[in-house]
Amino acid sequence: MAQLSSVYRRLEEGAKRLTPQRELIIKLFIDRPGQHLSAEEVHQLVRREFRDIGMATVYRTLELLTRLDILQQIHFNDGRARYEINLETTDVHRHHHMVCVRCHRVEEFQEDLLEQLEERLLAERGFRVVDHELKFYGTCRQCARKQQGGRRRS
């Protein structure tokens, strides 16, 4: 798979070894595109296949993969970092998040309307953007339906 080999290439470029623990963590993210896993969740999932992996290894691996640009760290203001994979097909800079404040599920959307704004920030304020994040907090369709049902009853 092209995406996998690109991940391994990036690992090699970082002069790092592909240990079983690291491979399992990478596979986890490849098997779940579009998911945003916390360190705790990664630990739980990997432990199904590698019982003795420690949290320190998980954190060190997540840090390494983030540094190699294989993962991206995201904060959704719930006090813990989450990670998602950076496949070559994924343009990180045109991909943002909708966080449901009820079920905490995260949806994504593509949008490039920030580019013109970034150009204006450079021209008008001298601020050169290297990264950005846009997050919407609200209620997703499913939770809106549930909420509506609850209100009817009361």
Next chain:
Amino acid sequence: MAQLSSVYRRLEEGAKRLTPQRELIIKLFIDRPGQHLSAEEVHQLVRREFRDIGMATVYRTLELLTRLDILQQIHFNDGRARYEINLETTDVHRHHHMVCVRCHRVEEFQEDLLEQLEERLLAERGFRVVDHELKFYGTCRQCARKQQGGRRRS
């Protein structure tokens, strides 16, 4: 001052007492519009006038004021929460942040281009936005100049 009385009104509506500690913390934010203070910074600043205030009181007050919508909590991914005041003149939803990754200063900008996008998210995906945050990370004008100077020298 109209802004001050609005803050006090919101405190009363919350059925909360205006203690000297709380008043000092509120004044801190009113005297520094546009600043984004961490709990530690608030503690340091208030201690100049109220030596014995404890961190717990600072945290409890910041939590209270956030709940009363007098302050707003913000995360800039540096591992600590920051707070800014919500004056009635400030439209929280059209005010975003540019975070300099070198000097860590935060600038603000006004922009309302998100509204049409929010309408589309509701229409196309059923997601009803209640809050959003847009942050740009990059280098500010001053740091860009310093950097340029350094490069010329090397």
Next chain:
DNA sequence: ATACGTGCAAAGCCTTTGCAGGTGA
């Protein structure tokens, strides 16, 4: 009297680090 507010210390969470013991090149 009673509910509220405070400072202090302890505990909680998430995350990082030190260390001794492996393992691959």
Next chain:
DNA sequence: TCACCTGCAAAGGCTTTGCACGTAT
């Protein structure tokens, strides 16, 4: 050999909580 990697336990940093003591209403 030697650099790298790991699990465990301990420590760090930010934040919350328990508690006994005050203080307003």
